[in-house]
């Protein structure tokens with residue numbers, strides 16, 4: 001079998017997605033997600049100009065060799081653009097391998113290690129009282145874990161709180177929207193949210209919270225300690241993750257578990273955090289961390305250090321990524337949680353898939369391969385629309401992490 005074509009498909013069914021479709025001379029095709037929120041065309045160009053020409057004529061069965069070729073052969077290694085492009089190729093080749101074998105990909109990864117993939121949804125609302133009904137809606141749908149984000153009194157907007165729609169999409173303008181942030185207002189408010197949520201829902205519902213890179217280590221230590229009475233499953237991205245040593249300071253002060261990794265692209269990005277046990281969950285995902293092949297390496301390293309998976313699964317990761325993630329989630333021994341921000345009907349129409357939600361679990365389905373595809377005719381009806389993630393400033397205008 002040989003690769004004869006690889007199409008880079010950019011579509012915007014409500015938000016932008018980049019998909020790679022690899023075609024072989026025996027008619028078997030595979031798909032991979034290459035979406036990088038706000039930088040979609042950079043990955044599309046990298047694929048079109050620097051990857052696709054080298055794929056034509058290759059044996060699609062050689063997944064590892066192709067990964068090594070694209071990684072070591074690039075010279076300029078790592079980074080979100082390069083690794084998202086490699087991820088798309090890798091994911092599509094696993095899709096093809098499953099179809100050729102007549103097996104769902106999770107069977108190629110060692111088979112089922114659990115009955116289903118426990119997912120968490122996003123409850124978000126402008127204030128504490130209104131977030132309670134959002135949480136109830138997830139509990140009523142059978143979710144066992146819920147991420148909780150609310151507005152911050154005194155701030156016009158904050159991360160994770162949508163304008164009243166169920167689908168939170170932060171890339172809301174071609175030129176970045178400017179948000180304003182106050183750590184003092186945030187640290188003052190968040191503990192009261194979880195005190196109220198625990199009062200309403202009791203001690204066992206898994207609760208998560210995304211700090212979204214906005215604190216210093218000592219501020220994160222204060223937040224973690226203030227949330228200890230509410231036993232969160234994790235606080236996520238407490239600080240910008242460029243300084244692994246900073247997490248030692250957080251660990252010295254609090255037992256609140258930490259989840260990090262959605263912005264990481266390789267095992268080297270998270271190696272120190274894992275081997276020093278500075279985190280409890282690693283959130284790397286198929287589309288941004290080099291595909292199924294590399295993600296398994298990260299999770300295998302994590303398993304040696306009691307670190308569990310908690311893969312990113314926002315709406316800006318396409319159903320192709322979600323499908324691939326579920327096959328990995330089902331098979332690995334150290335699965336923790338899978339984020340699942342449901343896509344819109346428009347998006348689901350472009351990406352028909354076999355994964356489905358039942359009794360609090362997502363199931364990838366039993367179709368050979370990944371169980372997902374792209375309807376290229378329908379995708380063609382949704383042209384790309386420039387959209388950037390916001391930027392964040394402090395009240396005095398100082399640039400801050402968004």
Ligand code: CS2
Pocket residue numbers: 037170210212262312313314315316339389
């Ligand atoms: C967030 C994301 O889902 C999460 O945990 O961090 O919504 C993130 O902000 C977006 O994926 C960025 O595109």
Ligand code: MG
Pocket residue numbers: 210212236237262
């Ligand atoms: Mg996050």
